[in-house]
Amino acid sequence: MTQRFTEMIRRYTEIFVCWATSLLSQLKSSRSGVLVYLCVITLSGCVDELQLPIRQVEPRLVVEGLITTDPPPYSIKLTFSGRYNSAYELPEGLLVNGAVVTINDDQGHSVRLRQDPLAPAYYFVRDTTFRGKAGRRYTLHIRLDDGRQYVSSPELLTDVPPIEQLTAEYQSGASGLPQPSIYRVLLDTRDPITPGNYYRWSALAYSPIWQNGVPKVFESVTVNACLTTTYGPLTDVLSDALINGNRISRRPVLDAPIYGTGRHYVEVQQYSLTRAAYQYWTRFEEQRTRTGSLFDAQPASIEGNVHQQTDTTIVALGYFGASTISRKRLVIPGDTINYGRFIVRYGGLFKGNCSVVPSDAELENWTTN
Amino acid sequence: MFTFYPMHQFFVRIILASVLLLIAVPRLQAQIRFRIYGQVVDGVTNKPLANVSVYDKKQGAGTTTDSTGAFSMQVLPGPYNLTFSAVGYYARSRFLEIERANIRMEVALNPDTRQLDEVNVKGRTPDANVSATQMSVVRLDMKNLRNIPVVFGEVDILKALTLQPGVSTVGEGAGGFNVRGGRTDQNLVLLDGAPLFNTSHLLGLLSNLNADAIQDVTLYKGGIPAAYGGRLSSLLLMNTKAGETDRVSVNGGIGLLTSRLLVQGPASKNKKLTFLAGGRIAYPSFILGLFPEPTNKDRAFFYDLNGRLTYRLTNDSQLSATVYRSYDTFKFPQDTLYTTQSTLLTARWSQRLNPQLSFNLTATQSDYRFFLDGLTSTNTYRYRSTIRQRDARLDWLYTPKPTHRLEFGGSLTGYSLLPGAIAPTGDNSNINTQTLPTEQAREWAGYLSEEWTPFRVLSVQVGVRYAQFTNVGPGVAYQYAEGQPRTRESITDTLRYGNGQALAHYGGWEPRLTIRANLTPNSSLKVSYNRTRQFLHLISNTTAISPVDFWKVSDALVPPQVADQFAVGYFRNFNDNMYETSVEVYHKTLENLVEYRNGATLLLNPTLDADLLRAQGKAYGVEVSVQKTRGLLTGLIAYTYSRTLARVPSPYPSVQINGGDWYPSTFDRPHNLTIATQWKWSRGWTFGTNFVYTSGRPTTYPDGTYRLNGAKVLDYSQRNADRIPDYHRLDVSFTKDGRRTVGQRHYSNWSISFYNVYAHKNPYSIYFQRVNTTTKSYQLSVFGTIIPSISWNFTY
Structure with missing residues (x-):
């Protein structure tokens, strides 16, 4: 009898854990929330692993880069979305090779980035005369080897307190x-x-x-x-x-x-x-920590500030930032x-x-x- | 894809033909008429019985009792054999001869314990399915609710409604319900006439309505009466019990999550004043305490209270006042504390001036508050959002002839909303006080509705409602640059409005029409059309409604939502109304739905307008239902095929969702099958089963992967392009009614349920997560196991 009672309690506990799991996204931003979440996930029988393949639609350009008030080098990393199997290696086909990449500021200065021969996804500013300044706006231009051109919205480099x-x-x-x-x-x-x-x-x-x-x-x-x-x-x-x-x-x-x-x-x-960069990274983080609960916001592409020059509806993934x-x-x-x-x-x-x-x-x- | 667009033309033709027919029919020659009137009461408690059918089959005359149990009908002289029938009572017949005087009758109906559960859902008269003008209406038989298997042993009105065709939810354990492709905020839920903004306990696990205290539940999925408006998709009417008149009775129950107590009876010697007071209190904290660390430090608690006073001044006049309160807290330790509370107050004066004319004067206030307390050491704060709605309404009912039933009246509404405010708590908090401007609005509405039954085989209910809405200051409106999507940066001007100045006006006509035509005595065809408008919007970007959601009134940039619904149905009864069958087809279009930009900030956003988008919706479906209403085995088989789609037709590609194409709504679940049975055994036992099957809801799976910021990131480029697997489960219950005779006063009931008997792990959601270097997919099932429960209920 006692055993049955314990069994019943265990069952109820499990249901409550599952239910609590479904609520947890609301507090995932906090550290204790993540801890609770991890505990719950491992304890409960309500989460099962599935074997769902991830569909791959047409590759999209991914831009990652930052210009700062530090002296150069600044790097821009250009890749395509696609199948990533290994944790560290970039598949050959997903690197952007031979692109023409430039950064302009709002005072007419311009600098051409050079592709790194050892890490071909990276394009570098090595010109030490080109250095980020607070109050300037910077624009990134990319021309892929197939002729498609991408451009970022002008990004303001703002100041930061010490x-x-x-x-x-x-x-x-x-x-x-x-x-x-x-x-x-x-x-x-x-x-x-x-x-x-x-x-x-x-x-x-x-x-x-x-x-x-x-x-x-x-x-x-x-x-x-x-x-x-x-x-x-x-x-x-x-x-x-x-x-x-x-x-x-x-x-x-x-x-x-x-x-x-x-x-x-x-x-x-x-x-x-x-503000745009903040919103971008907030969405990035929100999506990275999705818990599958019904209280998660609807997922969507995390689109940044880089789009095709001729057709602004084609937006690249990633963000070109400017920071002090x-x-x-x-x-x-x-x-x-x-x-x-x-x-x-x-x-x-x-x-x-x-x-x-x-x-x-x-x-x-x-x-x- | 199959669409119903050509149906519009068909409807228009039917409507035109009907109107012509009505005009052409010559008036019947006037004859002297007399009146049969009186009251129907419960034979055991003497309580007035509402919704009792009074009907003479031979003459075809009939009516139903109102909320005070009164009825009145005009008849020609002659012999009558009136049948009085109501769900859960033995029907009773009275023979009478009308010669040259009005006749008043008092009728007492005896409760039928064995037939208490005639069927869980049923119309008013035995043949109402076919003969009533209304269509798309669901009435819950409160006495039978206990025989339906439920989760945790908690009788739940809203969960019982979701077994009905056309009513669905996004998932078990999610709050709210969706009616015919409508969103959860498009249901007008009225308790004693006051709107209920939150219908959940424990963030959706249970509904916050105590079934013991509620007299009747009626859901209109279509053909919404002209007297009501303000929400697009459905009307759910509920009334608190009036309180028994003969003696004080106590009933209550003990379950696994909650305990309940309800006291009702006469409060004065002359029995003119009756009262009801009930409450329900939960103890899930105790169960959470059995958890391992740290979940055992979570706290959850809720209660709800119902109260009502009814004073019968005369047989024709009644005053009543009700109060309802629901309270919830949920705490994650060291982190956040959620609190929600709803308070409803209503007062009503019902008066019959003469047998033809009566009115109801009602005043209500509904108040909903949400609090979120942040408990992290240097950032302690309290966030709150509130909504208060006050209504005054006057409803007249005029029945000059049995063939005419005229309803008219009007209402005044005041809204006051605080969309969000945050303030620091404690001395060390770094949070600044921030308060969004309060939103104020006024609304008035008038309506007129006529139900005309020119022949026994034809009836027409035609009505119109006009609503005028004004968003009034003080307030701030932002103007945005033309020709580009609205953002905080594109604000060109800020308009400030003083106290009482109008920020925006909206108004419009809302026609309502229902026509019934009998094809044979046992079958009928009905068509209905209604337009509805909604000035109040729930701002919620999650799949299920969450307590953090808040309400917003229409303003210059957020116009009211508008819906048009056409429905046509074929209704047929068999075997002396033992079997009721129906097929209904509906098509609904929705305009100005609120949608959100990707990555929208909703909370404490002073320029929320810039993050909102306007969406269109369409929904259509077929609902087939077969019910067995009498006998030892009763039940319902219902199948629904329905679709509900949305699109954001913005001219700006950067804010479009799925490129501006139609996509399935989150609650689009095409196939829906319910089989519910109750089988009476001997010695008071009832065996109940539910089987539910629905298509999985749409969801968004990733369709791309990329590397950014040192992490593998998933891309979700198509909203709702995938579906989670189908949902199905079987529940059984055994209930024991302890009564041996109909009139027994002290007895207890037992109820044992097994929810999800075959322990199917129904997916609640499917999500993808990065584990070390690989991305894995997971399924979360909330009630993924068999859930036994037991509850004990008593009446004294």
């Missing part, structure tokens, strides 16, 4: 799970009084790790320590619609995992966006972590995947550079 401060906060990983504790990196900045400011952040951290999970000490020097790279969320954007003129405080931009003891090196970049960048760096000393206790709890759990890291000289002067 990052005032970065702080890091230790957050303990869930007990019982092979999940590292983290340093949550929080950003403070002040939104200008004028309305209509849009932000995008990108962040990266170099965190210490040991090659095989445990430190190997030889004559009191750890010989297998290295650094691993972690990136912030892909598309982290914000509009000042609700907070105009206020401080943006303690905005989380990155979680740096604690795989080992030692210093973490963090860099955060703050980009300005136009402000940067800030932070070193997290990591000296509050108890080495001995750390080894007991996590020893051997996180094996190093040492990535390309900045030079020692750069790390020495991390925050002054």
Whole structure:
């Protein structure tokens, strides 16, 4: 009898989980929401994998590129939509070869981009005299080798306030799970009084790790320590619609995992966006995080600001942006972590995947550079 | 594709022919007529019975009782054998001879426990299917609702309606319903005359109407009476029970999600004042608490309350007041708290001046509020949106002759809407206060409707309604540059309107017509046409309605939605009305539907106009239904084939959806089959089954892949080009009626249901997601398993 009762409770639980799943898109923007969602998905029997093929309609041009106030090079990546099987390699047929690509500003300056011989999808501005300036509008022209011409709407390069401060906060990983504790990196900045400011952040951290999970000490020097790279969320954007003129405080931009003891090196970049670019990236993110609930907005092509010159109804995918960048760096000393206790709890759990890291000289002067 | 366009001509011809026929018919010679009038009450509770059919088969004279149980008919002298019948009651016959005086009668009908569930849905008279003028009408038999299998054991009026032909939803667990290709905001849902803006509990899992407190439910899918307007696709009329007159009774129930209690009875010694008070309270928080972390910190709670006072001044005069309230909260821990609340207040004075003339004076207020509390530490806020509608209406009924039934009246409406406002809560919040301007509007409407029955074989109901709508200031209107799609950047001017200044005017005639012609005594052909206008729009860009949606009144850039519906039907009864069959065909066109630009921002958008598009819609279908209305086995087989399509005919390609072509609406589900049966066993047991089969709803699958920003991205270039798999399920229920005799006062009922007996994993949605480097497709099923439930109900 008790068993039957438990079974019934389990069944009801499952139904409620399924039902709750269907609601979750409403909170997917928040971190806890995503966590709940992941938990729910794995627990419940309400989600089944299907084997539906993805149809492929005619290939569309995909434009990805950005001009900034940093000195060149600037890159524009040109590809076609189509079947992407591998995670990293671009299929030969989907690269745009031999296109004539130029960027113009609204004062008559123009620069021709050169195709990279090693990474043929990329076209570069290497002319150091051509540099983005706040207040200018930039237009991208593309002529494909079959004669089709694409042009972007003039994109305004707007200003961005400086990052005032970065702080890091230790957050303990869930007990019982092979999940590292983290340093949550929080950003403070002040939104200008004028309305209509849009932000995008990108962040990266170099965190210490040991090659095989445990430190190997030889004559009191750890010989297998290295650094691993972690990136912030892909598309982290914000509009000042609700907070105009206020401080943006303690905005989380990155979680740096604690795989080992030692210093973490963090860099955060703050980009300005136009309203159109903000809307583009919001839609991009919305679609990337669709949960299949009935409360999701209707999906549609994420169309940007590049279209065919003669027929403006043919719109390319992707976005040609223009941004001011402000940067800030932070070193997290990591000296509050108890080495001995750390080894007991996590020893051997996180094996190093040492990535390309900045030079020692750069790390020495991390925050002054 | 098969379309019904040539049908218009056919209709026009029929209408013209009928009008000519009516003019040509010579008036019958006047004869002295007398009146039979009186009241019909419940034999057990003495409560007046509405919608009782009073009919003399031989003479062909008949009428129905009004909400006070009263009836009146004019007859020629002679012998009459009147039959009084109503759903759930034993029919009763009275013989009388009319010689030279009016006759008043009091008739009591006894409830029929065994036949309580004659069938879940039924017309008023035994042959109403064939003989009533109306078509496309669904009446729920409230007494039988308990015998229909339901999910979680919660008797649900709206879910019962979705078993009917022509009524569908986008998915189980989604709020609202779609009638004949209409959107969920196109249903005028009136509880005691007040509009209900939200019909769901728990974001759509259940409806928020307590079936115990509701007397009657009538859904008009077409042929909408001229007295009503303001929504395009359907009219759902519901009334709270009046309260029993003989003694105080208590009934209630305990289910898996909720408990209910309802008290009703006389409130004064002379029994002229009666009351009803009922409520329903939920405890799903308890069930959520059984979840693993962190879902067990979610909280869900709801309640609803119904109250009514009825005062019978005289036999011809009655005052009533009702109150309804529904409240919901749902909380995700550390994140957001959703709150919705609806409050309805109504007051009505019903007066019969003489046997031919009576009126109803009604005042209502409906108020709906939505709150969203953000609980994230530095961004705590409260977002709210509200709508309030106040109506006053006067409805006259004049029946000078049995062959004429004249209804006329008018209404005044005031709207006040807050589309959205956000304000910080707590001291550390970085959120600024932002409030969109309140929208105010006024509307007046007048109508006139005549039901004329020149012969027993022909009746015509012809009506017209005129509505005039004004959006009034204070307000702000943006003007946009001509010749390009509207965007925030193309605003050329901002017009500010002072208090009471008109921002926009709209108005128009709404003709309504229904004609019935009997082909044989047991069969008839009916045609109907109606035009409807809608000045209030639900702004919602999701597949199912969600609580975040808000309402908007028409303004200079958002004209009212207009729909025209033609329907024709053939109705035939067999075996002394034991079997009712019908075939109905309809065609509907809709104009000025609200659609959204891709990536539209809806919440707190001061220039929402720029994100809205105008769409057209068309819907057509065939509904076939066979019902068995009497006997131990009763039931319904209904099949519907219907299509509903939309398109955005914008001149600007950049805002078009699917290139401006027709595409299926989200609730376009062509095939729809329902088989519902109730089988009476001995000892009070009833065995109920539902089988439902519908085509899958359209959805948008990806049709391209590309790489951007380091991620693989899916392209969705064609809206609603795909369909999720078909939906089907079988439910069974066993209900035990504890009564041994008809008049038994204390008894209890048990109800055991199994929803989705064969545990079919019906897809609720299908979606694509990137997992590491590959894109996978998933199916989400909400009620993808058998759901047993049990509930206990008592009457004392």
